Amino acid sequence: MNFKSLDITKLDRRTFLKVAAAMGAATFIGTYKADIVKALELSDTNIVWLEGADCCGCSESFLNAAYPDVIQAITRLGIYVGYHETLMMQQGVFVDGRLVGTSELNSELALEEYMTGKKPLDVLVIEGSIADGPEGSGMYTTVGGHPFKELVERCAKQASYVVAIGSCATYGGIPAAKGSVTGNMGAQFLQTAKGGFLGANYVSKAGLPVVNIPCCPAHPDWLTLTLASIIIGKGGLIELDRYNRPTVFFPPDYTIHENCPRRGFYDLGQLDTEFAEGHCLWKLGCKAPITHADCATRLWNASVNMCTQAGSPCIGCAEPVFPDGTSPFYVGMEMMSTLAGVDIDTIAKVAIGAAAVGVGAHAVRRIVMKENE
Ligand code: SF4
Ligand code: SF4
Ligand code: SF4
Numbered sequence: 001m002n003f004k005s006l007d008i009t010k011l012d013r014r015t016f017l018k019v020a021a022a023m024g025a026a027t028f029i030g031t032y033k034a035d036i037v038k039a040l041e042l043s044d045t046n047i048v049w050l051e052g053a054d055c056c057g058c059s060e061s062f063l064n065a066a067y068p069d070v071i072q073a074i075t076r077l078g079i080y081v082g083y084h085e086t087l088m089m090q091q092g093v094f095v096d097g098r099l100v101g102t103s104e105l106n107s108e109l110a111l112e113e114y115m116t117g118k119k120p121l122d123v124l125v126i127e128g129s130i131a132d133g134p135e136g137s138g139m140y141t142t143v144g145g146h147p148f149k150e151l152v153e154r155c156a157k158q159a160s161y162v163v164a165i166g167s168c169a170t171y172g173g174i175p176a177a178k179g180s181v182t183g184n185m186g187a188q189f190l191q192t193a194k195g196g197f198l199g200a201n202y203v204s205k206a207g208l209p210v211v212n213i214p215c216c217p218a219h220p221d222w223l224t225l226t227l228a229s230i231i232i233g234k235g236g237l238i239e240l241d242r243y244n245r246p247t248v249f250f251p252p253d254y255t256i257h258e259n260c261p262r263r264g265f266y267d268l269g270q271l272d273t274e275f276a277e278g279h280c281l282w283k284l285g286c287k288a289p290i291t292h293a294d295c296a297t298r299l300w301n302a303s304v305n306m307c308t309q310a311g312s313p314c315i316g317c318a319e320p321v322f323p324d325g326t327s328p329f330y331v332g333m334e335m336m337s338t339l340a341g342v343d344i345d346t347i348a349k350v351a352i353g354a355a356a357v358g359v360g361a362h363a364v365r366r367i368v369m370k371e372n373e
Helices: 013-022 026-042 057-063 070-076 107-115 148-158 166-171 220-233 263-267 344-349 354-371
Strands: 045-051 079-084 123-127 161-165 211-213
Touching: 045 107, 045 148, 045 220, 057 166, 057 220, 079 107, 107 148, 123 148, 123 166, 123 220, 161 166, 161 220, 166 211, 211 220
Parallel strands: 045 079, 045 123, 123 161, 161 211
Antiparallel strands: none
């Protein structure tokens, strides 16, 4: 089923169930059918959206969602954003060092109600990576004077589900890249290593690990559909890969290269050496052959375009090793000795899993090119 053109807010229940089945949840539907119908009518989901070391680009991406747009998602899916640091009109108001007002008027108090369990916290969305430094204090990233990591820890204890959005929150991203002195990390991973801030064994109240929706920024569909699946399916619709990415958006045995609009040029060997020549971007550093995401079929900007289509090589931002393992961004893989931390010649000669199968063929191209020089 093609999710690209779906407006999930307009689906009748029968179609929704088909969508759910296409997302790999056939057994779920049989078990929870009545709950799904009830949830569609009565869903009332409290979301707390925290931002740490981030650029706010993932919030902005979500606000630019098109099918459905953010208003539809909020009104039809019963999503109540109880706290969002960028979008909330009011922030903490202090008089003589003490918070004043009520939780309706004061975002600091509103957040406190979720962190203490006074209000139910259904979904915690984390944007931005989590600083541990200096010396374990977490003070390199603060919100309202509190270490960000403290807010994450308190909210994660109360949340039924936790969703990390963007490369920063999932795997550390740019704030945790080589040379960082802040001790930044993702919510449950640091690049490919499980653990991160909440630890390898963390599960939310509903029993799920942190659901990771990477990319820089994350596609709004990925978050909206994940939230819908969580709200309606009690998490049962979500199948995760080894890096906790929903496999429906980040298929383990599929790379962006397979459906790239420029794929025909690659197959013909028309590989550009300058930008804007209009052919394949392989020699300009395209990392789509090792990147698992549905960018080329879902498309971005309301299903209009995507990176390689627009002439920009994929920089592999859906992968846990981004950015260290996929950089330098605009250098062809032939020129790199390692890729995603693995020696390219080794990748070419030894099949080491789904990620390597795609790149293996390309690395063979590299070896053949070298041998013919
Ligand atoms: S993942 Fe990228 S877009 Fe999202 S907050 Fe981090 S730097 Fe910004
Ligand atoms: S290498 Fe990049 S630009 Fe070329 S076909 Fe593959 S995905 Fe498209
Ligand atoms: S095409 Fe590549 S760089 Fe662009 S959003 Fe998708 S994974 Fe990121």
